[in-house]
Structures are given as C-alpha cells and as structure tokens.
Amino acid sequence: MPWYLYLALKQLFPTGRRFPFFTAISVLGVTLGVALLVVVMSVMGGFGYEIRRMITDTQGEVQVRGDGQVLVEQPEELRAAIAAIPGVAGVTPNAVGVGLLKFENKSAFPQIQGIDVRHIESVANLNRFILKPDTLDDLDDDSVILSSQLAVALGARRGDKIEFYSLLMIEKLQESETMLPRELRVAGFFVVGHQQLDGNTALVTLRRMQDLYGLGHSVHGFNVRLAPGEDAATAAARITAALPPAAGVQAYPWTDSFSDFLWVLQLEKNMIFFLLLFIVIVAAFSVTSSLLISVVRKTREIGLLGALGGRPRQVAACFCTQGLLIGGCGTVCGLGLGFVLLWLRNDIVLGLARLFGHQDVMRQFYMVTQLPSHTSGLDVAKIVIFTLVISTLAGLLPAWRAARLKPVEALRHE
Amino acid sequence: MSEHVLAATGLRKTYLSGDRRIEVLRGVDLAVAAGESVAIRGESGSGKSTLLNLLSGLDAPDIGSLRWAGRTPAADTRARFLGMVFQSFYLIPELDALANVLMAARILGVPGAAGRARAVELLAKVGLAGRATHLPTQLSGGERQRVAIARALMNSPRLILADEPTGNLDEATGDNVIALLLGLCAETQTALVLVTHNAAHAAKTSRQLFLHDGVLK
Ligand SMILES: Nc1ncnc2c1ncn2[C@@H]1O[C@H](COP(=O)(O)OP(=O)(O)O)[C@@H](O)[C@H]1O
Ligand SMILES: [Mg+2]
Numbered sequence: 001m002p003w004y005l006y007l008a009l010k011q012l013f014p015t016g017r018r019f020p021f022f023t024a025i026s027v028l029g030v031t032l033g034v035a036l037l038v039v040v041m042s043v044m045g046g047f048g049y050e051i052r053r054m055i056t057d058t059q060g061e062v063q064v065r066g067d068g069q070v071l072v073e074q075p076e077e078l079r080a081a082i083a084a085i086p087g088v089a090g091v092t093p094n095a096v097g098v099g100l101l102k103f104e105n106k107s108a109f110p111q112i113q114g115i116d117v118r119h120i121e122s123v124a125n126l127n128r129f130i131l132k133p134d135t136l137d138d139l140d141d142d143s144v145i146l147s148s149q150l151a152v153a154l155g156a157r158r159g160d161k162i163e164f165y166s167l168l169m170i171e172k173l174q175e176s177e178t179m180l181p182r183e184l185r186v187a188g189f190f191v192v193g194h195q196q197l198d199g200n201t202a203l204v205t206l207r208r209m210q211d212l213y214g215l216g217h218s219v220h221g222f223n224v225r226l227a228p229g230e231d232a233a234t235a236a237a238r239i240t241a242a243l244p245p246a247a248g249v250q251a252y253p254w255t256d257s258f259s260d261f262l263w264v265l266q267l268e269k270n271m272i273f274f275l276l277l278f279i280v281i282v283a284a285f286s287v288t289s290s291l292l293i294s295v296v297r298k299t300r301e302i303g304l305l306g307a308l309g310g311r312p313r314q315v316a317a318c319f320c321t322q323g324l325l326i327g328g329c330g331t332v333c334g335l336g337l338g339f340v341l342l343w344l345r346n347d348i349v350l351g352l353a354r355l356f357g358h359q360d361v362m363r364q365f366y367m368v369t370q371l372p373s374h375t376s377g378l379d380v381a382k383i384v385i386f387t388l389v390i391s392t393l394a395g396l397l398p399a400w401r402a403a404r405l406k407p408v409e410a411l412r413h414e
Numbered sequence: 415m416s417e418h419v420l421a422a423t424g425l426r427k428t429y430l431s432g433d434r435r436i437e438v439l440r441g442v443d444l445a446v447a448a449g450e451s452v453a454i455r456g457e458s459g460s461g462k463s464t465l466l467n468l469l470s471g472l473d474a475p476d477i478g479s480l481r482w483a484g485r486t487p488a489a490d491t492r493a494r495f496l497g498m499v500f501q502s503f504y505l506i507p508e509l510d511a512l513a514n515v516l517m518a519a520r521i522l523g524v525p526g527a528a529g530r531a532r533a534v535e536l537l538a539k540v541g542l543a544g545r546a547t548h549l550p551t552q553l554s555g556g557e558r559q560r561v562a563i564a565r566a567l568m569n570s571p572r573l574i575l576a577d578e579p580t581g582n583l584d585e586a587t588g589d590n591v592i593a594l595l596l597g598l599c600a601e602t603q604t605a606l607v608l609v610t611h612n613a614a615h616a617a618k619t620s621r622q623l624f625l626h627d628g629v630l631k
Contacts, residue, residue: 003520007506014508015549304504307472309493309521408473411500412463 003310004318011294011318012325023326026290029283030330031337034387037276038338041379043345044272046372048265054194056254060090060123061232062239064251065221075219078247079119082222085242087235090122090225095209095218100170101202102163102181103154110150110200112166114209114219115139123225126190126203134158134188143187145203151189160186166212182212221249273382280387284394287326291319291398295405302402303410316403323395324388331387335380345371418481419572419605420446420469425478426628427464438464440628441478444607448572451599451606453616456625462609465625466575469607470498483572493522496573497566497604499595501581503558505550511537511561512546518568536564540594556587563595573605580612592618 001009012023064082065072072078075093082091095114100107117139120126126136130145139145144164146156156162163181172179184204192198210216226235232253239251255262295302302315341348349371425442428435438461446452456462467473468480471487480487482495497518505514515533519525525533537546540560542553550558559579566574576595580588592608592615599606608619616622623630 001524003517003524006520007508007517010506010508010513015510015513015547300502300504301506304500304506305521307470307492307498308518309490408467411472411504 002314002317004314005321007305008318008321008325012322022290022294023329026283026287026326027329027333029286030280030327030387030391031333033276033279033283034331034334034383035337035341036279037273037383038335038375038380039341039345040272040276041269041383042338042342042373042375043371044269045374045376045379048269049374050372051194051265052262054192054197055258058124058126058129058192058197059254060092060223060225061230061254062224062226062236062251063221063254063257064091064224064239064243064249066249070248071215071218072221072247072249073218075217075222078243078249079222081243081247082224082239085239087227087230087238088224089227090119091222092116092119092123093206093219093222095206095213095215095220097167097209097213099167099202099212100165101150101154102165103156103160106154108150108153108200110147110202112202112204112209114204114206116206123223129190129192131189131191138187139203139205140187141205141208142183142185143204144184145188145190146186147198147201148189148191149199150202151186156186158186158188162186164212168212168214184208224251273379277386277390280390283330284323284327284390287323287391287394288397291322291395292401294322295319295398295402299405299410299413302405303407303413306405306407307411312403315405316399319399319402320392320395323398324392327388327391327394330391331384334387335384339375342373342375345373417447418445419448419450419483420444420607421479421481421484422469423479425465425468425475425480427461427468427473427475437628439468439475442468442625442628442630444469444623444630446573446605446607449600449603449605450621451596451608451619453619453622454607454609454625454630455611455613455616455622456609460625461628462625463577465630466498466577466607466609470496470575493518494569495571496575497569497571499559499562499566499574499576499579501578503550503555503562503582505558505561505565507550510547510549511542511553514550514561515564515568518565522569533564533568536567537561539598540564554587555583556591559583559591560594563591563598567598567602567604570602571604573607574599576606576608576610578609578611580610580615588612588615 013020079091079093082088093116097112098109099112100109117136120136130136131148144162146154154162161183164184165181169179169181190203206219210218224239226232232255236251236253243249243251305315422442422444425439427439428437442465454462454465464473468475471480471489471492482491506517509517512533515536516525516529519529519533534546537543540563542557542560545553545557550561553561579595580591583591595606596618606619608615610616
C-alpha cells in the first residue's frame with residue numbers, strides 16, 4: 001500500500017485508540033444521508049411499482065384500439081385473432097364512457113367501464129379488488145359495481161337501486177323524448193388503491209354498456225394480458241404488425257397511455273433524489289471542515305512528510321483518500337441502515353401510529369397498512385456513485401491546502 | 415573535496431519581513447567529512463535553523479553552493495542521503511513507535527521484511543525494544559526523541575542534521591539522547607551536524623563551531 005493510503009487509513013482509524021471520534025461523526029453524517037436516500041427512493045419506488053402493477057393488473061399491458069373514436073365492429077373475430085398472437089396470454093373487449101348516476105338526492109358523473117365477464121378474468125383478476133363477500137359473479141346486466149369512494153359519495157349500499165343516465169339518453173332528453181332512467185342494482189364495491197380509479201369509476205357488463213350507449217355489437221377496444229416476461233412495447237409492435245390493416249386498430253403499450261403519469265412519477269422521484277442529495281452535500285461540508293481542521297492541526301507532520309521525501313501530490317492524495325474513505329464507510333453504513341429501516345418499515349409505521357393513537361385513521365385514509373418498497377439497483381448505484389464523488393470532492397480543498405504547504409514553513413509552524 | 419559528505423560555500427540567506435531585510439546568513443562555509451560530527455552553537459535567532467534548512471535542501475540559499483557527497487542536492491535524493499532530528503520530535507501521532515520509524519522507508523517504497531527487521535533493530539538500538547507498539551502519547555519526551563533518531567537512521571543516511579534535539583528535554587534525558595545519537599552515528603559512520611545550546615553536548619563532538627553575525631567560525 002502506498003504510504004499516503006496507509007497514512008489516510010491510520011489517520012481515520014488510529015491504532016490502539018478505542019473509537020475514532022472525529023471519523024465517526026463525519027461518517028455518521030454521510031450514513032444518515034445515504035440511509036434516508038435509500039429509504040425514500042425505495043418507498044417512492046414502491047408506490048410507483050404498486051401503481052404500475054395496479055394499472056397493468058386492471059388494464060393489461062397492451063391496449064388495442066382504433067384511432068380516434070373508431071369502433072371495432074366485429075369484436076369476436078378480432079379478439080380471437082389477437083388471442084392467437086404469440087406472447088398474448090389473454091384478451092378482453094372493453095367499452096368506456098361517462099354517465100350520470102343518481103341515488104336519492106345525490107348524483108355523480110363517473111367513468112363507466114363495460115367489462116366482458118366471459119373474458120375479463122383472462123386479463124385482470126378484478127376479484128382481488130372487489131370487497132368481500134361480493135365477487136365479479138354478482139355482476140349481471142342489471143347491476144353495477146361501484147368504486148369505494150364513489151359509493152361513499154352517493155351514499156349507496158349493496159342492493160340499493162341507483163338511477164343511471166347515459167349520454168345517449170341525455171341527448172334524447174334534449175330532443176324532448178321522454179326517457180326513463182335505467183335502474184341498476186349495486187352489486188359490490190371495489191378498491192384498487194389508486195385515487196383516480198377509486199374516486200370515480202363504475203363497472204357494468206359490456207352488454208349493458210353497448211345497450212346504454214347504442215354501440216350495437218361494437219366495442220371500443222381490447223385489453224391484452226401478455227405472457228410473463230414479455231416487454232409491453234415490443235409485444236405491442238408485434239400485435240400491431242400481426243393485425244389485419246383492414247381492422248383499423250393499433251396496439252399501444254400501457255406505458256403510452258400513461259406516459260404523462262409515468263413522467264410525473266419519474267420527475268417526482270428525481271426531484272426528491274436531488275433534494276435529499278443535499279443532505280449528503282451538507283455532510284460533505286462537515287467532512288471538508290473536519291479535514292481542514294486536521295490539516296491545520298497536522299501542519300508540522302505534513303512538513304515532516306515533505307522532509308521525508310513525500311511529494312505534494314501524494315500529500316494531497318492522503319487527504320482526498322480520507323474524504324473518499326469517509327464517504328465509502330458512510331455509504332456502506334448508510335446502505336445497511338437504510339435496508340434495516342426498510343425491512344422494519346411496517347413495524348415503524350405501526351409503532352408510530354400506535355404511539356399517537358391514529359392507527360385506524362391511517363388505515364381509513366391511506367387504505368394502506370403496508371408501506372410499499374421497491375429498491376431499484378439503478379437508484380442504489382446512483383446513490384453510491386454520487387456519495388463517493390461528493391465525499392472525494394469534499395477532501396479536495398483540504399488536500400489542496402495540505403499540498404501547498406512548504407516543508408520549511410510547515411515545520412516552523414507553531 | 416569529494417571525501418566530504420557535505421560541502422557548503424558562501425551560503426547567504428536574507429529574509430524580507432515587511433520592508434525590513436534580515437540578513438541571517440552572510441556567507442557560511444562548512445565542510446563535513448564522512449563520519450565526522452560537528453556542533454553548531456549560536457544565540458537564539460542567529461540563524462542556526464535557517465542554516466540547517468539550507469543544508470537539508472528544504473530551503474534554497476539566495477546565493478552560495480551546496481554539495482551532498484559531491485553532488486548537487488535534489489529533493490528526491492534527500493531522504494536517502496540525510497536524516498533529520500528536530501527539537502519537537504514531529505512523530506506522527508496516529509502511528510506507533512515502529513510504524514513511525516518505518517514511515518521513513520515507506521515514503522520511498524513499500525517496506526519489505528528486511529525493512530521491518532531493520533526498524534525493529536533500530537528501536538532496540540535506541541533502547542525501545544519493548545515499546546514498538548506504543549503510540550507517541552504513551553512515550554516520554556526522551557523516548558519520543560529516541561524514536562525520531564531511529565527514524566532518522568532508518569534509510570541508512572550518510573548525514574544526520576539535528577536541530578536542538580535536546581531543547582525540549584530535561585538535562586539528564588538530554589545527556590542520554592546526545593550520547594545515544596553520537597554513539598549511533600559513530601557506530602554507523604554517519605556524519606552529524608548537531609545544533610545545540612549546550613556546551614557540554616557540543617564538547618562531545620569532533621568539532622565545535624559558532625554561528626555569529628551570519629558567519630560560521
Ligand atoms: N520565514 C522567515 N521569514 C522572516 N524571518 C525569518 C524567517 N525564518 C527565520 N526568520 C528570522 O531569521 C532569524 C533566524 O532564525 P532561525 O534560523 O530560526 O534562528 P535560530 O534557529 O538560530 O534560533 C530570526 O531572526 C528569525 O526571525
Ligand atoms: Mg532554531
């Protein structure tokens with residue numbers, strides 16, 4: 001080991017001394033920064049991962065639809081054609097629209113999704129999201145399944161009959177035709193865990209949807225479930241290529257329809273990373289100041305190293321290395337602490353909730369009792385690299401000060 | 415001249431302090447033969463440390479010539495050619511006695527088993543065989559200076575420059591350190607330039623000089 005690395009190690013971890021206090025304080029700062037970065041990035045990654053999974057779990061990974069508002073006229077033929085394409089595990093037709101729901105004196109204007117109960121299970125396991133004891137089997141042509149918050153807004157309970165007006169009906173009303181609303185029975189509720197879907201969505205059968213919106217046998221498109229391991233974008237391209245051009249439809253990966261949302265998610269994560277990185281930067285300032293103090297305190301020893309034949313750049317390397325070592329130790333400890341915190345995250349959250357007696361409130365409002373976590377290797381690599389670079393830079397100023405010292409003057413230093 | 419380990423002629427050094435010029439050295443001549451020991455005495459502020467800095471090549475004279483064993487001094491040959499001992503020891507506080515001695519060799523290249531053995535042997539010679547793993551803070555002043563002497567001898571230099579090595583030590587300890595230093599230099603045929611205030615210590619060297627008014631007599 002070159003002498004300057006040896007000395008850097010010895011100065012950080014002196015022989016025989018019980019506990020390297022200065023080093024520990026500097027390392028602690030970096031540790032906290034790294035731990036926080038890992039925890040926050042992982043939890044944010046967890047939420048993002050859950051949302052992505054929730055989207056693909058409910059809608060499939062690929063959507064096939066016509067350009068604009070083009071309807072698919074022969075849905076059964078096309079469904080079979082898509083199902084036969086390699087890599088496709090399931091296909092279900094869909095039709096969507098908005099409608100007016102009324103119950104007693106309350107009304108709402110939700111997104112209505114028509115689902116094909118014969119095929120929906122091949123794409124989305126909706127039963128997972130439907131509150132017990134109801135199941136998808138309870139949905140028939142005269143019933144509706146409401147999203148949880150929509151049900152709360154309407155004050156509707158299971159078995160209640162709610163009135164339904166489609167846009168088509170409202171148009172007809174304008175032409176002063178009298179029209180009775182369709183009565184639908186509430187067959188159940190679902191919770192997906194995504195604000196947008198849970199707030200304002202109602203599920204009816206595809207047949208009811210086609211009837212209410214005058215679609216005939218047409219549908220708006222298809223949701224496609226891919227075989228495990230298939231990439232959504234390449235599969236979508238393959239499906240588009242395999243479909244007859246006459247059908248006038250195209251396949252889009254789910255990431256296309258949610259690109260703005262995914263972009264915001266990524267932006268949010270990048271912003272948080274950038275902000276939390278400042279903790280590491282502040283910790284690096286404390287590394288700089290403690291190394292600067294060390295340079296001043298050791299001025300005469302630095303002079304001696306010069307007298308013994310040490311070159312200025314080696315002296316500089318000695319201090320830069322100390323910055324890097326502190327950063328390295330902080331990174332290792334921070335990763336360890338971060339993963340321990342992540343591992344214990346649910347106990348910590350529950351403990352805090354219990355401590356403040358808000359356990360039920362939390363369950364009610366966040367509808368999560370589990371904090372999600374998904375650590376990406378790329379995030380960890382980013383954290384490690386940034387921390388090491390920043391802490392090495394932190395050693396640069398002290399290193400430069402040390403290298404500039406002239407042995408004669410340093411040795412005379414009182 | 416080439417038998418001289420150290421040959422300095424006409425060394426001059428002037429410091430500028432503010433707009434005042436301090437002529438510290440005004441033409442110092444000094445020749446030290448191999449294995450010879452020379453004592454330099456002088457009042458405080460007479461320029462003894464300045465002179466040693468010039469002799470060690472750490473500082474450059476305004477004018478004058480200096481030869482190390484007949485060669486031009488160079489920074490990268492210093493550590494092999496000469497060893498230095500200072501008034502305040504300058505041991506590295508994080509390193510134990512043995513590592514401090516080894517540091518002199520380590521800077522020139524990673525020491526092998528032979529270097530390690532030599533450091534152990536030198537520690538034994540300065541009477542600190544049992545203290546190899548002690549940190550400087552666990553050693554007395556005299557013991558620290560012994561470690562510094564071992565370090566100065568580590569690279570088998572031809573010359574040792576000692577700047578008031580007993581300045582921080584009590585009299586009895588100082589006497590012992592000087593006896594040790596002179597003994598080791600004689601044993602290893604290493605030349606010694608010893609700056610000291612102590613007439614008795616100076617008397618033990620083979621030649622005594624005075625630095626006065628910027629010249630050596
Ligand atoms: N870097 C410097 N700048 C200005 N004056 C200096 C410097 N170094 C030494 N001197 C002056 O030179 C004189 C000799 O100093 P020094 O060689 O340390 O004396 P000694 O070692 O004999 O006590 C002193 O007056 C001191 O103040
Ligand atoms: Mg002096």
